[in-house]
Amino acid sequence: MAEENLNCADQRCKDETLEICKKYEADRGHLMAILNEAQEKFGYLPKMAQITIADYLNLPLAEVYGVITFYSRFTTKPKGKYNISICLGTACFVKGSQQILDRAKARLGVEEGEMTPDGKFSIDTVRCVGACGLAPVFIINGEVYGRATVKQFDEVLDEYMKKD
Amino acid sequence: MTIEELESIRNSKRQELDLRVNSNAPGVERHILVCHGTGCTSSKSPQILEEFNRIIKERNIENVRVIMTGCFGLCSKGPIVIIRPDDTFYSQVTPADCEEIIEKHICNGETVDRLLCQDVDGTLVHRLDELNFYKKQKRIALQNCGVINPEDIDEYIAFDGYKALAKVLTEMSQDDVIKVVSDSGLRGRGGAGFPSGKKWEFVKAEEGDIKYIVCNADEGDPGAFMDRSILEGDPHGVLEAMAIAGYAVGACKGFIYVRAEYPIAVNRLEIAIKQAKERGLLGENIFGKGFNFDIEIRLGAGAFVCGEETALLESIEGKRGQPRLKPPFPAHSGLWGKPTLINNVETWANITKIILNGAEWYASIGTEGSKGTKVFALGGNVNNVGLVEVPMGTTLREIIYDIGGGIPNGRKFKAAQTGGPSGGCIPEQHLDTPIDYDSLKEIGSMMGSGGLIVMDDSKCMVNLARFYLEFTVDESCGKCTPCRIGTKRLLELLTKICNGLGKEGDIEDLEELANNVAAASVCGLGQTAPNPVLATLKYFREEYEEHIKEKKCRAKECKKLTQILINEEACKGCDLCKKACPVNAIIGEPGQKHKIDQSKCIKCRTCMATCPFKAIYDE
Secondary structure (H helix, E strand, O other): OOOOOOOHHHHHHHHHHHHHHOOOOOOHHHHHHHHHHHHHHHOOOOHHHHHHHHHHHOOOHHHHHHHHHHOOOOOOOOOOOEEEEEEOOHHHHHOOHHHHHHHHHHHHOOOOOOEOOOOOEEEEEEOOOOOHHHOOOEEEOOEEEOOOOHHHHHHHHHHHHHOO | OOHHHHHHHHHHHHHHOHHHOOOOOOOOOEEEEEEOOHHHHHOOHHHHHHHHHHHHHHHOOOOEEEEEEOOOOOHHHOOOEEEEOOOEEEOOOOHHHHHHHHHHHHHHOOOOHHHEEEOOOOOEEOEHHHOHHHHOOOOOOOOOOOOOOOOOHHHHHHOOOOHHHHHHHHHOOHHHHHHHHHHHOOEOOOOOOOEHHHHHHHHHHOOOOOOEEEEEEOOOOOOOOHHHHHHHHOHHHHHHHHHHHHHHHOOOEEEEEEEOOOHHHHHHHHHHHHHHHHOOOOEEEEOOOOEEEEEEEEEEOOOHHHHOHHHHHHHHOOOOOOOOOOOOOOOOOOHHHOOEEEEEHHHHHHHHHHHHHOHHHHHOOEOOOOEOEEEEEEEEOOOOOEEEEEEOOOEHHHHHHHHOOOOHHHOOEEEEEEOHHHOEEEEHHHOOOEOOHHHHHHOOOOOOOOEEEEEEOOOOHHHHHHHHHHHHHHHOOOOOHHHHHHHHHHHHHHHHHHOOOOOOOHHHHHHHHHHHHHHHOOOHHHHHOOHHHHHHHHHHHHHHHHHHHHOOOOOOOOHHHOOEEEOOOOOOOOOHHHHHOOOOOEEOOOOOOOEEOOOOOOOOOHHHHHOOOOOEEEO
């Protein structure tokens, strides 16, 4: 890509992405690994990260974007400070996880994949985290809440509401 | 490492670990095994392990070791702690219980009765082998899970680890190995059930100096977690099997494609690969026999279709996971156009045992057409949720009632779902079918990867079909039209019916479209996507008809066809339901009769559970 003046945020994103890229050979086979690691770092895949990765692997940006949008784990939208994932795997579904999702959407006023305007919460759904023995489960920033009920979800959410 | 060195580690370590599998082992040492599978880890088992270690150190207790292990299988009772050699089984342990276990059990030799688990029939279970859950199981693929520490290669070696690889490299020709796998009758455990030996043979027969071995660990069926548990509990078993296959077909490089959603499994695999390399059990010139084999991990990113073998290959190459047209099959032209052998995790987990015990032994287990065992992830409305491994030919009734302990809350069995989004529902009249690849196909379902979800009579079969179609629509890669558009149209029809807007002729449309999608789609995903619709139509057609003609959902699950109502005569105006309602749908002053605002109600039934007068009902 031609040299250009980047603002601070973009420059930092570029530098940090490049740092991740350099752990891998510039080979297309490592694209998924790099994307996974970049998403871990930023919480999503900002445009600048996509451009940097495409550059590094010598791929058109469209190819990289195509791969990102194909896989449900990759997202180009930022997540809230507290991301609520509700499992919609079969075991959880059979045990009523849909009601928890409905409740989350009703209380936060956002849809799946969206973030509240203040950036505090976001909701997404996952297809089975493998904790089927605890079904239904929801996860907030990696913390798994099992054998969930709407009431318990409400209590947990209340706690998070009180946090900054 | 030489073979002699391997043997010496095995011999010394095996003796030390004898108490893990032998409840009469001599000696005073005790091992506290703490399950570190995903289920138990989610409910704080790492803290339990830490707490045990802290107490032991603080009190300076000798002859006790605390060990992390893979999954014990009975996930619904987690976190699980087992004490060997006594075989005491403690369930739902919390970090606060550790002190008491150490004090009573370890120091005074008494069991902590309150942490023992109750079997479904109410009996208190002291020892692992007393649990009905384990009685009909036969563990081959899961043999080491819950026995060894998956992060310690020496423990794997103690239980005959890498012995099969040593045997192959010293005593067997490439063709010998393939013959054993063929003769064993092992079929692919990923779902399709293709004979594994045949696959190996095809890849061996290909010319060319570069070939690849791939482990398919993209366990996408929601509700299935056997592959994950194998990788978490016994990662070396898979590595060793891949190396054996590498030798047999002439490949020196392997890839494990695993879901990034399984961080624990990925981490244990990384540790296992590192340890195997350090010991020279992977890498160059293994056992000094001139055989090289290396394994790399590749992460998936949440695409169900990547479980399809050619889509998986595309994904490893860093592309969108869209299936390729077959032929050519991966055995001929796979990863980067080279001959590639792909097997599923559970298939790999059987290989070392087949090599060590012989093809005849393996072929003696199971049914005529399906040999060995199958691991099922038993879930849904069943008492014992968890992982079970049973010989092929076990009936569904045995799995659900004897092992699974039946249906909870006094409800009735309605259907069992196998094969996930590609499978079908099995109703009560087929509960006594011995399960194998062929019998399941005959009754309109399929083995699939081994998800087995039990449903009680509160589940609506039309809504279930809708749920699965929603899944396939999400996961269809979009490459071929029948799948991309067909599944979408199927979902629209099903949604319409669930919302009470179905009309005469919809069922016939569903059937026609379902058959077309199955016939015309490119890959397994599309070909099997209509199965949930076809199977529910086959066995529960009257529910579809009720939805369409009477606008009625007998399971009271379809929201648009169900109302939650308050019986005014029974309502005492206590206001509890109003306080409990999460969406403020209940109106009425304290002391007055209450009412539910149907436009707000989300049918969560919290009020029904709360009402002390049982005045709230659904219809």
